[in-house]
Each structure stands twice: as C-alpha cells, then as structure tokens.
C-alpha cells in the first residue's frame with residue numbers, strides 16, 4: 269500500500285476511493301476500524317470509512333488514530349484525512365481534533381486543509397469555501413440536519429476547531445506552480461503554523477497542490493486533493509500504469525433505493541423518481557416513534573412492489589419539516605431513529621433478494637452498510653462525480669451505490685442502473 273485514507277463518513281469514503289481509482293490507483297474501501305491483527309486488502313490505496321463526522325469528539329479521535337495505526341502497519345507512506353467538501357462538522361467540530369491527533373501521531377509539522385472539489389462546485393478562494401456561486405454559509409449547507417455550516421472561512425473554522433493559528437496558500441501562489449506552493453508551505457511551517465488552507469478553483473490547481481505536498485506525511489481535505497497524489501507515486505516509480513475502473517456485473521435480483529438524505533440534490537432526485545413512476549413510500553420519523561411504521565413493514569412493502577422499476581423508501585424532507593421533527597425529538601434522536609430503521613430495512617431487503625441498492629446520504633449509508641454487515645467494497649464505474657457503483661467483497665452478494673447528499677444530477681436515480689451489466 270502506498271496511500272492510506274481515513275474518511276469521516278461512508279459516502280465520503282467511496283467518493284475519495286473513486287477519485288483514486290480514476291487516477292490510476294487500485295483502491296479498496298474497508299468499513300470501520302480494521303480489527304487489530306487483521307490484514308488489510310492488497311491495494312495501492314486503502315480507504316477506511318469511519319462514522320467520525322458526527323460521533324463524539326473523543327470517539328472520532330480514537331477511531332481515526334486506530335485507523336491510522338492499521339494503515340501504517342499495512343505500509344501506507346502517506347495519510348489523507350478525508351472530510352467533506354463542504355467541511356461538514358458538528359458544533360464541537362471533529363475535524364480539528366482529529367487532524368491534531370493524526371499530526372501528532374505522524375510527526376507532521378504542517379498539514380494542508382483543502383476541501384475543494386471543482387467537479388461538484390466546491391472551490392476555495394482567499395481561504396473562503398464556495399458551493400457553486402455562493403459562500404458555504406449561504407448554500408443549502410446552512411440547513412443541514414446534523415452539521416449546519418454557518419461560516420465560510422476555512423481558516424477561522426480550522427483555527428477554532430484545532431485551537432491553533434491557520435495560514436493560507438493564496439491563489440496567486442497556487443497559480444505560480446508546485447515550487448511556489450512548497451516555498452509558501454515551508455515559510456508557514458518555519459513561522460510555527462500547523463495548518464494551511466490552500467486556495468483551489470480548478471482540477472489543475474489540485475494537481476499543482478498534489479505535486480507540492482508529495483513529501484507531506486499528512487494531508488487533510490476532500491476527495492479533490494486525492495486527484496494529484498497518484499502522479500507523485502508514479503513519478504517515484506512506485507506505481508505502475510493501471511487500467512481505469514471496471515464495469516460491474518450485478519448479481520441477479522431486485523433493485524431499490526433507500527434515502528435518508530434531506531439535501532437539496534437528493535430531494536430533486538426523489539422528485540424525478542416519483543415523476544418517473546417509481547413505487548415510493550415515505551417514512552415518517554414520528555410514525556417510527558409511535559410504531560405505526562417499522563422496518564419490517566417498510567421492507568415488506570418494498571418487496572411487494574412490481575420488480576420492473578426500482579422501489580424507493582425515503583424519509584427525505586425539506587428543511588422546515590426536518591426542523592419540526594428535530595424540535596420534537598431532538599436532532600440526534602431524530603437522525604438515529606431514521607438511520608436505525610433504514611439499517612434494519614436494508615438487512616431485510618437483502619434477505620428478500622435485493623441485489624442492487626442505491627443509498628442516499630452519508631449517515632444513512634453508514635448505518636445501512638453496517639446493517640448489511642458489509643466489510644469491504646470494491647470500486648466500480650462512476651455514476652456522477654463522487655459516486656461510484658461498488659461491489660460488496662465480503663458481505664451479502666450485491667452491488668451498492670452510496671450517494672453523498674448533495675451529489676448527482678436530478679436524474680441520478682433513473683440513470684444509475686444503466687452502468688450495471
């Protein structure tokens with residue numbers, strides 16, 4: 269293994285694994301902290317998918333350190349801490365403490381902070397994160413059910429979370445190329461700065477940044493920064509040319525969609541699926557609480573639908589409805605009730621013959637994958653930037669696509685199936 273990645277949620281892990289795969293590294297995704305003593309799969313890069321974005325800080329730190337230990341033991345020469353391209357963090361903020369702990373473990377004096385992902389509209393300028401044409405705090409991320417983002421300054425966010433000053437590699441420096449970036453990072457490090465936000469607007473910028481950090485033992489950022497890393501290993505003669513992602517063959521069986529994502533993109537995709545006549549059932553968190561809906565009933569409904577179209581089981585709702593649920597049940601309880609139900613639904617669907625499953629939402633995917641007892645995923649073809657089909661390597665015989673809330677075109681739920689044989 270050359271590169272080890274610690275991803276703070278499930279869909280973020282498939283996102284970065286796809287990026288590495290496309291850039292020519294054979295990449296495997298493992299779910300959860302690998303048990304001590306177990307061997308990691310043979311690959312150029314291994315991505316460990318954690319649920320550490322929203323866990324209590326101490327748990328997030330402990331899991332990330334344990335994942336780091338396993339990756340180092342597996343031979344990783346460089347560690348990437350992958351978080352969301354919209355820097356999603358709870359009020360306490362797990363990104364800073366996790367980065368601090370990893371930096372200490374790895375002896376990293378300075379690490380970059382680069383959530384940019386131009387293909388999905390995430391760019392960084394003067395240290396401010398933009399989503400499409402608006403700053404992060406004006407985007408739909410301000411209303412996220414678990415990690416509402418109300419500040420767009422990455423330097424301020426990181427400084428507050430990591431309790432240390434954060435510097436900037438500005439856009440003019442990035443445009444000047446890898447040597448200029450290296451010099452700027454060295455200057456920041458000499459000044460005692462531990463984190464440097466890097467401006468990036470395009471894939472070319474990410475390639476420049478990737479080149480500039482070839483010697484860094486720790487990187488932090490979104491999947492975009494992974495784009496420029498395989499070239500370093502190739503340049504060092506450590507990575508042969510690899511063929512692009514393979515087509516995936518889906519086992520015979522039924523197809524379905526589970527969505528707990530309340531993001532704007534997902535809600536648009538649900539609208540398109542409803543308009544296309546997909547059989548759909550809406551899950552109501554209050555009904556889960558009072559028992560009028562339960563996992564057994566939801567799965568039974570799904571399995572009873574005609575198999576000519578994928579079914580859709582979804583709890584996705586608009587911000588006002590989600591806020592009303594959270595007011596009554598509490599933010600965490602609302603989330604966990606729905607996630608718990610979907611994990612059980614997924615288990616029952618797999619037992620009932622569903623072999624092609626599309627899941628929308630990072631937390632929802634995390635719960636679903638754990639519910640299904642999946643340990644390892646092999647990365648397949650890209651449906652849209654950041655979202656591949658994956659094949660379950662150990663676990664039920666099926667293919668799954670784990671979609672980050674805000675990723676994918678409006679017809680995502682309609683077109684995804686076309687990439688499967």
Ligand SMILES: Nc1ncnc2c1ncn2[C@@H]1O[C@H](COP(=O)(O)OP(=O)(O)OP(=O)(O)O)[C@@H](O)[C@H]1O
Pocket residue numbers: 277279412413414528529530531534553583584585589590593594602603604605606607628629630631632633671672673674
């Ligand atoms: N109707 C609802 N009311 C309240 N909470 C809900 C509702 N439906 C889903 N949730 C919760 O909202 C959260 C959605 O987070 P999730 O990470 O799954 O989606 P997302 O944020 O859109 O995706 P990503 O993290 O990939 O951007 C989950 O905890 C889910 O259980």
Ligand SMILES: O=C(O)[C@@H](O)C(=O)CO
Pocket residue numbers: 277279280281283284351352353354385490491630654672673
């Ligand atoms: O970086 C992103 O936006 C995604 O991979 C993600 O982490 C969403 O949960």
